[in-house]
Structures are given as C-alpha cells and as structure tokens.
Amino acid sequence: MKTNNRFPIVQLENLSKTFRQNDHFTNAVCDVSLQVYPGELILLLGPSGSGKTTLLTLIAGFIQPSAGKVRLFGQDLQTYGKRDLQKLRAGKVGFVFQNFLLIDALSVLQNIVLVQEFLGTSRSAAKKKALALLAQLDIAKLAGRFPKQLSQGEKQRVAIARALANNAGLIIADEPTANLESTQGFEIIQLLHRLTKSHGKSVIVASHDQRMISVADRVLYIEDGAIRPGKASAQMSLQR
Amino acid sequence: MFQYAFHTLKKQPQRLLFTVGGIALCIVLMLFLLAIYRGVKDGSVEFIRENRADFWILQRNAWNILRGSSLLSTGHGMLIEDLDGVDSAAPILLLLSGIEKEGEMTTVFLTGFQPERGAGGPPHIVEGRNVESDEEIVLDKAFAQKYDYQLRDPVHIQDDTLTVVGISSGTNALVIQYAFVTLKRAQALIRFPNIVTCFVVQVADGYSPEQSAAEIREEMAGMIEVYDHQTFLDNNIREMEAGFLPFISTIAIIGIIVLTAILSLLLSINILEQRQDFAVLKAIGSPLRFLRRLIVSQALMLAAISTLAALLSFFPMIALIETMVPEVSVISTPAQIIAVILAVAILSLLSAGISMRRIRHIYPLEAFA
Numbered sequence: 344m345k346t347n348n349r350f351p352i353v354q355l356e357n358l359s360k361t362f363r364q365n366d367h368f369t370n371a372v373c374d375v376s377l378q379v380y381p382g383e384l385i386l387l388l389g390p391s392g393s394g395k396t397t398l399l400t401l402i403a404g405f406i407q408p409s410a411g412k413v414r415l416f417g418q419d420l421q422t423y424g425k426r427d428l429q430k431l432r433a434g435k436v437g438f439v440f441q442n443f444l445l446i447d448a449l450s451v452l453q454n455i456v457l458v459q460e461f462l463g464t465s466r467s468a469a470k471k472k473a474l475a476l477l478a479q480l481d482i483a484k485l486a487g488r489f490p491k492q493l494s495q496g497e498k499q500r501v502a503i504a505r506a507l508a509n510n511a512g513l514i515i516a517d518e519p520t521a522n523l524e525s526t527q528g529f530e531i532i533q534l535l536h537r538l539t540k541s542h543g544k545s546v547i548v549a550s551h552d553q554r555m556i557s558v559a560d561r562v563l564y565i566e567d568g569a570i571r572p573g574k575a576s577a578q579m580s581l582q583r
Numbered sequence: 584m585f586q587y588a589f590h591t592l593k594k595q596p597q598r599l600l601f602t603v604g605g606i607a608l609c610i611v612l613m614l615f616l617l618a619i620y621r622g623v624k625d626g627s628v629e630f631i632r633e634n635r636a637d638f639w640i641l642q643r644n645a646w647n648i649l650r651g652s653s654l655l656s657t658g659h660g661m662l663i664e665d666l667d668g669v670d671s672a673a674p675i676l677l678l679l680s681g682i683e684k685e686g687e688m689t690t691v692f693l694t695g696f697q698p699e700r701g702a703g704g705p706p707h708i709v710e711g712r713n714v715e716s717d718e719e720i721v722l723d724k725a726f727a728q729k730y731d732y733q734l735r736d737p738v739h740i741q742d743d744t745l746t747v748v749g750i751s752s753g754t755n756a757l758v759i760q761y762a763f764v765t766l767k768r769a770q771a772l773i774r775f776p777n778i779v780t781c782f783v784v785q786v787a788d789g790y791s792p793e794q795s796a797a798e799i800r801e802e803m804a805g806m807i808e809v810y811d812h813q814t815f816l817d818n819n820i821r822e823m824e825a826g827f828l829p830f831i832s833t834i835a836i837i838g839i840i841v842l843t844a845i846l847s848l849l850l851s852i853n854i855l856e857q858r859q860d861f862a863v864l865k866a867i868g869s870p871l872r873f874l875r876r877l878i879v880s881q882a883l884m885l886a887a888i889s890t891l892a893a894l895l896s897f898f899p900m901i902a903l904i905e906t907m908v909p910e911v912s913v914i915s916t917p918a919q920i921i922a923v924i925l926a927v928a929i930l931s932l933l934s935a936g937i938s939m940r941r942i943r944h945i946y947p948l949e950a951f952a
Contacts, residue, residue: 405947432867438866440951444863446864449590461868509868
C-alpha cells in the first residue's frame with residue numbers, strides 16, 4: 344500500500360464492542376483492525392445495523408471498546424481523560440452527520456465561528472477563517488443565512504465547512520449523502536474526495552451510497568460488526 | 584454565544600412572555616415587600632425619630648411605645664423637671680382610641696402632647712397646621728384619605744367632636760395610623776387627667792447626658808426607665824420588626840422560591856428541547872464550560888428582561904395601590920432596587936446551577952442517533 348511509510352492517523356487493533364441488554368449480548372463490532380493514513384478516504388460500507396456507526400463512535404472515543412485499542416494521532420484513546428477527548432474532538436477531528444445537525448438558531452457563519460470558539464480562537468480570526476472556508480467550498484453567499492433557509496445539499500456543505508473549521512486532520516462522516524438528492528449527494532462525495540486529496544485529510548465515511556466506492560481509497564465491507572474483505576472487493580469491482 | 588442564548592429563548596415567544604411575566608411578578612413582589620417594610624418602618628417610628636430628645640423616660644420595665652404599655656403621672660414630670668440636669672420633660676400620652684364616622688368605628692393611635700412645648704407632635708405637617716387648642720386634631724394623611732377627612736371636618740371621638748386642622752405624614756404604621764391632639768384632650772378622653780405614657784427630656788445647659796441620666800435614675804430609682812434617643816428608637820424598631828418581619832419574610836421566601844422554580848423550570852425545558860443541539864455541541868468538541876456559560880447567559884438574560892419589565896410596571900402599580908389603598912404606605916429607594924437586582928442575579932445563577940446538571944446527562948453519542 345502506498346501510504347504504509349507514513350504515520351497512521353487512526354489505528355484500530357482488534358477492536359470489539361459488545362452491548363448487553365439484560366441477558367442478551369450483541370456484538371456490534373468484532374475484532375476490527377485498521378490503519379488510516381493522511382490523505383486517505385476510507386469507506387465503511389454495509390447494511391443498516393452492521394456496526395458502521397458504532398465503529399465511527401469508537402474511533403471518536405464516544406464509547407469505550409469492550410476489547411482492543413483505538414489510537415488517534417498515535418495516542419491510545421484509553422489514556423485520554425474526558426477533557427483531553429473534548430480537546431481532541433474540538434481540534435483534530437471533524438464530524439459530518441447524516442442529518443447535518445447545524446445549530447438552527449445560528450447563521451451559517453456563526454455555526455462555523457462557534458466551533459472555533461471552543462479552542463479559544465478570537466472572534467475576528469474565527470470569522471475570517473469561516474469566510475475563507477465558505478469561499479473555498481463555494482458557499483460564501485450563504486454566510487448570512489440560517490440553516491432553515493438552506494437546501495439539504497447546502498446544509499451538508501456548511502456541515503463540512505464546520506468540520507474543517509479547526510483544521511481537523513481526521514473527518515468522520517456518518518451517512519453524509521443519505522438525506523440528499525442524487526446530484527447533491529454526488530457533489531458532497533466529490534467534495535469529500537477533494538478534501539482528502541488536496542488538503543491531506545483522512546476521511547472515514549460510513550455509507551450505503553455505492554457511488555462513494557468510486558472515490559474511496561479503500562472500501563471496508565462490514566457485516567455483523569466484522570470486516571468482510573471478499574465482499575468489499577466484489578463491491579468495488581462491480582462499481583468500478 | 585449570547586446570540587445563540589437569545590435565539591433559543593425567543594424560539595417560543597409565548598412561553599418566554601409567560602416566564603418573563605412570572606419572574607417579573609416575583610420581582611415586583613420583592614420590591615413591594617421591601618417598599619412596604621420601609622414604609623411601615625418609617626411610619627411606625629418616624630414620630631420617635633423626629634421628636635429628638637436627649638432621653639425618653641418610661642415606666643419601670645417598659646422599653647417601647649409600639650407594643651408595650653407605660654403609665655406615669657404628670658407628677659413624675661414635675662419631679663424630673665426639678666432636677667438640676669434637666670431643662671424640660673415634655674409629657675406624651677399614647678392611646679388606642681376609636682373614631683366614629685358615619686356609624687362605623689375605626690381605631691387610631693391617639694397621641695396627646697403639649698403643643699406649646701413642641702415635643703411629641705406630628706413629625707411632618709403636609710397640609711394645614713399643628714394642633715393649638717383642645718378642640719383640634721391632626722390626622723395622618725393615609726387615614727384622612729381613606730376615610731375622606733378634609734381640613735375643618737369634624738371628627739367624633741367618644742362623646743367629643745374635634746376639628747381637623749392638619750394632615751401629617753410619617754405617621755402611618757400600616758395596621759394603625761397616628762392622630763394628634765392636646766395632652767389635656769387625650770387625658771380627658773380616658774378620664775385620667777394626670778396620666779401620661781412617657782416624657783421627652785432635654786438636658787440642661789452645662790450638663791452632659793450621662794450626668795443627667797445618672798441624676799434622674801438616682802432620684803427616681805425603681806419607678807422609671809431612662810433611654811437615650813438612639814436606644815429608644817432602636818427598641819421600637821426592634822419591636823416593629825418582631826411583629827412585622829416574620830410576615831414579610833415568609834412572603835419574600837415564597838416569592839424567591841417561585842422565582843427560582845419558574846426560572847429553573849424554563850431553563851430545564853430549554854435544555855431538554857435543545858437536547859440535540861447540546862449533544863451535537865458535545866460531539867464536535869464543545870467544552871462543558873461553554874455549555875454552562877450558555878445556560879448562565881440564558882438565565883441572566885431572562886433575569887434582565889424580567890427585571891426591566893418589573894421596574895417598568897412597579898412604579899405605576901405602586902401609585903395605583905396608594906390611591907386605592909391609602910393606608911398601605913410604601914417607600915421605595917434606589918438601594919432597595921439595587922438589592923433586588925442583585926438578589927435576582929444571584930437567584931438566576933442559582934437556577935442556572937440547578938438546571939445545568941441536566942447537561943451532564945446529554946451524551947455526544949445522541950448526535951449519531
């Protein structure tokens with residue numbers, strides 16, 4: 344693999360997550376090992392309930408693994424305290440959600456300025472950076488609008504701008520095209536690809552969208568919480 | 584952050600209106616209680632405060648005139664005035680007396696004094712003049728307004744009819760009002776021509792108050808109590824507060840609880856409604872202090888808007904109450920308003936503290952749901 348000589352942003356070592364409800368155990372993620380390098384777009388493909396989102400939340404440190412390890416930027420997440428995790432998410436990890444999840448009460452510009460305030464960036468510097476990002480994503484004209492005034496595609500672009508606001512090295516996207524029309528979905532796919540290649544970001548996308556395969560560096564097919572290598576190859580061959 | 588806090592508050596304008604209204608009413612209640620407390624405090628003891636004396640002399644074991652009885656005779660006054668260290672000892676007789684108007688009886692705190700001596704009379708005359716003869720009476724302003732007494736109107740006390748010659752202020756103690764007549768008239772009303780309640784004593788030139796007090800105590804040992812002006816004033820304030828403060832405090836505490844409950848409730852509802860926003864903010868790296876500051880901002884904004892609404896409605900409301908219920912004497916001062924604003928700020932911080940505990944139970948994982 345061409346990226347092997349670089350330092351991995353994400354390292355998963357035999358990662359498992361089991362949920363218990365009364366006496367019933369569910370293996371949401373089973374023995375997943377993975378390394379993600381800068382400039383790589385990883386696609387987690389699989390049916391609903393396969394464990395894609397659980398894997399994303401494990402990577403982000405929202406839940407603790409039942410077994411195995413998650414290393415982000417070279418450090419074991421288990422060694423992070425609550426505050427360290429919060430700082431990590433604020434500064435190094437960007438999130439793109441299926442439902443966009445912008446703050447409705449704030450304008451587009453304010454949504455992007457807000458996340459920079461978490462890291463103590465001054466308001467004027469945050470505003471300048473937000474405007475530059477909006478211009479970069481071709482949505483500068485939306486700066487003064489509120490989320491309710493935007494199309495679904497525009498909302499997702501703003502969500503991506505928000506994820507990039509603090510120069511995150513890793514973008515985690517959960518079904519970013521699920522609520523978008525076909526054209527808008529394709530634009531978002533292209534945008535994520537562009538970010539990976541031109542900005543050197545690591546992007547992990549959980550998606551049903553087969554079109555994502557065309558831009559992914561690696562496709563991991565997940566079924567019943569485990570990665571199925573053969574199925575991913577088959578999917579890629581079909582798509583490409 | 585302030586913009587976000589404000590936007591989320593105004594998302595539900597009707598609820599915001601009710602909340603601000605509820606909090607504003609609690610603030611008005613607090614302002615009103617403080618104003619009424621000050622009004623009663625001044626109205627109860629202004630008579631004593633303005634009758635500046637070196638000493639007040641009462642019957643043995645009596646320490647105030649508001650909630651205690653003291654019976655002395657005019658003979659005591661003669662003995663006191665005979666002492667070298669005493670310049671004058673003006674007698675005052677205080678009675679609870681019934682006034683009859685159009686078949687209805689009402690009670691006043693009738694104060695008999697000797698106008699020629701000056702001491703013991705009304706603290707302020709706002710209309711007409713002071714009493715000069717035994718057929719005249721000065722009524723409290725609130726009493727006169729409530730029972731529709733004007734200057735020169737007849738006042739029926741027992742079998743006598745007196746004429747209103749003056750209206751006084753600083754003589755309204757809420758539950759009762761002072762009225763002023765000559766000492767002779769007051770004594771005649773109770774058929775005890777020599778009885779008095781207390782003496783207002785001025786020290787003779789060349790004597791220190793301490794010397795005179797010692798001389799009086801020595802000459803009249805076991806018969807009287809001698810109080811300097813400030814001690815006597817403090818005794819009466821304490822008595823007034825003992826009777827009035829528990830009532831005021833109880834209502835104030837209810838107001839404080841209601842205000843805190845309304846504010847906490849609204850903030851908690853807001854947090855629950857913004858649950859997804861909070862989960863997203865947590866997920867994208869918002870520090871807990873940012874979310875806490877958000878809640879505090881909302882609490883302070885609500886407090887500020889409510890305080891403004893309360894202040895705007897308080898003064899017209901007070902004017903209306905004073906017209907409709909004149910015996911309710913209210914005095915509002917800038918210090919009271921500042922105290923209430925500070926109290927509301929503290930209560931809003933307390934409410935924010937109560938509500939923000941809910942943030943802990945919102946998880947970033949919810950953003951992925």
